[in-house]
Amino acid sequence: MEKCKEALTPMGTSTYLDLDEIGKSVDESRYRGMIGSLLYLTGSQLDIMLSVCLCARYQSNPKESHLTTIKRIIKYLKGTTNVGLWYPKGTSLNLIGFSDSDSKGCKLDRKSTSGTCHLLGSSLVSWNCKKQACVALSTAEVECIAVGS
Incomplete structure (x- = not known):
């Protein structure tokens, strides 16, 4: 994934995740590891939370379509290394x-x-x-x- 093309969004607007019963299965431990790493990153990258949580629903039987969505999130993260949370000082505390x-x-x-x-x-x-x-x-x-x- 180091030389992959960057994505503008963590998930495509036409992406629909379901059980994908006819899809090809992927390695569960690898998929769970990727989900765990992405969940760790949600502490500082809140914009990926929804996409990661949608993918986390399919940890018991992941398919290639789910792995493709995970890779899209990683491509998005590659393009947003300079983005993070910012808390400016001097603002009202409402x-x-x-x-x-x-x-x-x-x-x-x-x-x-x-x-x-x-x-x-x-x-x-x-x-x-x-x-x-x-x-x-x-x-x-x-x-x-x-x-x-």
Whole structure:
């Protein structure tokens, strides 16, 4: 991957990950190692968190399509070595929180994903993304579950 072409985004807009039951299997331990390394990097590169977590769902039976997505994330990281979190001094310290969720985001189990972020001034201090525990039947129900959690 050292001489690979850089990618502009961690995951393509038309990328859809599923179980890929007919795809060719890849080495589970190698795939899990790559996921572990990428999860470590999410501490400083929050922009890859969603893509890495989507790929982490398939650790028990990874296929070539999942490995291709992991390689795309690595190509993105190669092109963003100069990007990181920045906390400027002298900004106001207002704590602001945002919450959002999607409706039936996962096509496999129809569960929604909720997310939150908290800013201290203009600096990101907390971020969370989690698949909801139950299936919601409407967007209003999805939002109520997100607010409750």
